[in-house]
Amino acid sequence: MRLKKDTPAERILNGIYNENPVFCLILGMCPTLATTTSALNGVGMGLSTTIILTLAELIISLLRKIIPDRMRMPAYIVVIASFVTMVDFLMEGFTPGLYKSLGIYIPLIVVNCIIMGRAEAYAGKMKPVSAFFDGLGMGLGFTIALFLLGSVREIIGAGTWFGMKITPVSYVPVNIFVLAPGAFLVLGFLVAVMNRLKIGAGRRPGVDPAQGNMCGDCMSCMKLGLCTGREACTENAAVKEAVPADAAAKNNEGKEGV
Amino acid sequence: MEIIMIAITACLINNVVLSQFLGICAFLGVSQKSDSASGMGMAVTFVLTLSSLVCGVIYKFLLVPFNVEYLKTIAFILIVAALVQFVEMFTKKFVPSLYEALGIYLPLITTNCAVLGVALLNVQNDYDILTGTVHGFATAIGFWLAIVILAFIREKMVFNDVPKPFRGFPIVMITSALMSIAFFGFAALK
Numbered sequence: 001m002r003l004k005k006d007t008p009a010e011r012i013l014n015g016i017y018n019e020n021p022v023f024c025l026i027l028g029m030c031p032t033l034a035t036t037t038s039a040l041n042g043v044g045m046g047l048s049t050t051i052i053l054t055l056a057e058l059i060i061s062l063l064r065k066i067i068p069d070r071m072r073m074p075a076y077i078v079v080i081a082s083f084v085t086m087v088d089f090l091m092e093g094f095t096p097g098l099y100k101s102l103g104i105y106i107p108l109i110v111v112n113c114i115i116m117g118r119a120e121a122y123a124g125k126m127k128p129v130s131a132f133f134d135g136l137g138m139g140l141g142f143t144i145a146l147f148l149l150g151s152v153r154e155i156i157g158a159g160t161w162f163g164m165k166i167t168p169v170s171y172v173p174v175n176i177f178v179l180a181p182g183a184f185l186v187l188g189f190l191v192a193v194m195n196r197l198k199i200g201a202g203r204r205p206g207v208d209p210a211q212g213n214m215c216g217d218c219m220s221c222m223k224l225g226l227c228t229g230r231e232a233c234t235e236n237a238a239v240k241e242a243v244p245a246d247a248a249a250k251n252n253e254g255k256e257g258v
Numbered sequence: 259m260e261i262i263m264i265a266i267t268a269c270l271i272n273n274v275v276l277s278q279f280l281g282i283c284a285f286l287g288v289s290q291k292s293d294s295a296s297g298m299g300m301a302v303t304f305v306l307t308l309s310s311l312v313c314g315v316i317y318k319f320l321l322v323p324f325n326v327e328y329l330k331t332i333a334f335i336l337i338v339a340a341l342v343q344f345v346e347m348f349t350k351k352f353v354p355s356l357y358e359a360l361g362i363y364l365p366l367i368t369t370n371c372a373v374l375g376v377a378l379l380n381v382q383n384d385y386d387i388l389t390g391t392v393h394g395f396a397t398a399i400g401f402w403l404a405i406v407i408l409a410f411i412r413e414k415m416v417f418n419d420v421p422k423p424f425r426g427f428p429i430v431m432i433t434s435a436l437m438s439i440a441f442f443g444f445a446a447l448k
Contacts, residue, residue, distance in 0.1 A: 026427055029286070030371045034279035077339065081332040088331070104378045107331040111371045113283060180277040181438040188424075188431030195423040 006126065008133040015137025021114045022145035023194045028114040032146060033183040035105050039162050042150025043143060044098045045105065048091065050139025052083045053115050054132060057123040059083075061131035064124050076119045077110070084110050114138060152186050153177045261389055265396035270444040274372050274397045275404040276437055281372030285405050286430060288363070295409035299402030301363035303395065305345065306373055309338050310394025313377040314387040327381075334377045342367060372401060407437060 003010035021027045028049075035045040059079050060067075067075045088106050091099045099106065109115070118138055123131040154160055157177030159167040167173075176182050272278060275285045281302070288298040313334050321327050346364045349357040367373060376397050380390035411433055420429050 026286075029282040030279050033282060074336070074339070077335055078332065081335055085328060085331055089328070104375055104382060107378055108280075108371050108375055110331055110335050111374055176439070179442075180279070181435040181442075183279065184431045184435035184438055188428040188435065191431070192423045192428040195425075195428065199423060 006130045008129070011130060011133040012137035012140065015134065015139070015141040016144060017141070019138075020141040020145060021138055022142060022149075023191060025114075025117075026191075027117060028112050028142060030108065031105050031112060032142075032149065033187060035102055036146055036150040036153055036183060036186075037101075037178050038154040038158070038160075039147060039150040041098070041101055042146035044095070045102060046139070046143025046146040048087050048102075048106065049109055049112060049114070050136065050143055052080065052087055052109055053118065053139045053142075054135035055083050056080045056115055057118060057131040057135035058128055060119050060123040061126060061128040067124075072120075072124060076116065076124075080115055080119070081110050114142060149183075149186055149190060152190070153182055156186075157182055261392055264385075264389060265392050266447060268393050268396040269400040269403070270441065271447060273400045273404055273438075273441050273444075274375075275401055276434065276441045278375070280375040281370050281401055284367070284370055284372075285401075285408065285434075286427075289405050289409040289412055289430075292406060292409040292413060295405045296402070297359060298363045299398075299405050301360040302367055302370065302372065302401050303398035304360060305338075305342060305364070305367050306376060306398040306401075307391060307395040308345065309341055309373050310376055310380060311387065311391045312341055313337055314380060314385075314390040317381055318387060330378070330381060334374055338373050338377070372397065404437065404441075408433065411437075 003013065015021070019025055022032050031045050031049065036042040056076075056079055060076060063075070063079075084107060087109070091102075091106060118134060122134050126134070151161060154162075155166065156174055157179075158175075159165060159171055159173040177186065268274070274280050275282065284298055284302070289295045316333065316337060317327075317330060321330060321333060342364055346357075349360065349364075376394045380393060385393055408430075412430065415429065415433070424432070
């Protein structure tokens with residue numbers, strides 16, 4: 001099924017499936033691993049990121065002609081950080097339980113690669129409506145991934161799902177899945193399953209971290225326009241630094257067209 | 259004594275990458291070779307220590323007196339970004355040898371979540387400026403340790419026959435899981 005490019009439906013589907021930020025682009029790893037100790041925490045984190053991402057993309061897209069090119073990074077950061085501060089307050093007021101369990105990962109949404117990446121790769125160039133739905137789609141894709149990961153970890157590690165006991169009484173929960181190693185393990189296996197499905201369907205498997213978009217941080221990806229996750233930048237970050245962002249972006253568009 | 263305990267906890271027991279999941283991007287992205295991993299670790303140590311200090315000072319003498327603590331997220335991220343730029347310019351001009359070593363890694367850490375995370379943790383735990391700086395330094399050493407170990411393992415892993423769907427990202431995740439289990443052993447230090 002091919003939808004017309006940049007329409008709301010296409011953007012949402014793209015975010016959820018084609019370019020799912022977690023499973024396909026391997027973006028936003030810190031919150032993905034840290035906040036999925038239960039399905040509820042995962043969904044809470046996903047939804048708050050979705051709200052921030054959608055609004056930030058909308059505002060950045062509206063301001064795209066006003067923000068001077070050289071000043072765009074600080075401008076994006078201020079827009080994103082303002083929304084994060086607002087969401088931080090709202091969650092503290094209305095969902096104190098979730099606020100407590102997510103802890104510092106709420107203010108850390110500021111440095112979530114997905115938001116920076118989409119701001120640079122999409123919202124800074126596109127019309128507000130497409131940018132809004134791009135944010136929504138990416139956010140929902142992120143939420144679904146966090147929900148999956150959180151569900152697997154909670155069911156195996158605690159025997160519950162959204163706090164309800166669902167496993168038989170004889171089942172002894174494997175505690176380590178709720179702890180730190182479980183996060184790495186479950187995400188590794190989930191991505192492997194996704195890769196297997198893609199290989200079966202004759203598509204390229206997911207991104208190798210070294211070939212992918214992780215250059216050590218999100219800002220550099222964003223700066224280089226690499227957040228479509230298809231180019232290596234680790235070793236020759238310095239070389240690529242010299243390549244103007246426009247050229248890199250064109251390069252990516254070309255590849256997407258293939 | 260307490261400060262030593264905080265340092266050991268931050269470095270080993272609550273390792274920044276393996277148990278708090280901060281700085282994962284850099285951990286996965288720059289761990290192909292051990293020397294670049296080590297360079298990254300060094301750059302993170304440098305920036306993290308400095309940024310904990312500067313953020314602590316600004317929080318105490320600027321945000322608290324004016325009652326605008328809620329601006330800390332915006333303030334800290336801008337401080338870190340500006341600081342990295344400044345450090346880059348400073349080392350380029352005055353300490354070229356250091357710039358050679360850290361140069362390409364410096365711009366990569368501007369929005370490394372470990373840097374912002376530590377600044378926020380310092381505020382959350384009410385650390386004073388000295389404790390905060392030590393906490394930042396110890397956290398960075400923990401990061402360095404983790405990324406170098408992963409790089410050593412990945413250098414060896416090149417020769418292994420990994421099943422196709424597991425190649426690349428998944429196998430690195432599973433390696434990290436095993437490392438994370440190993441780091442649990444340090445909990446006994448408490």
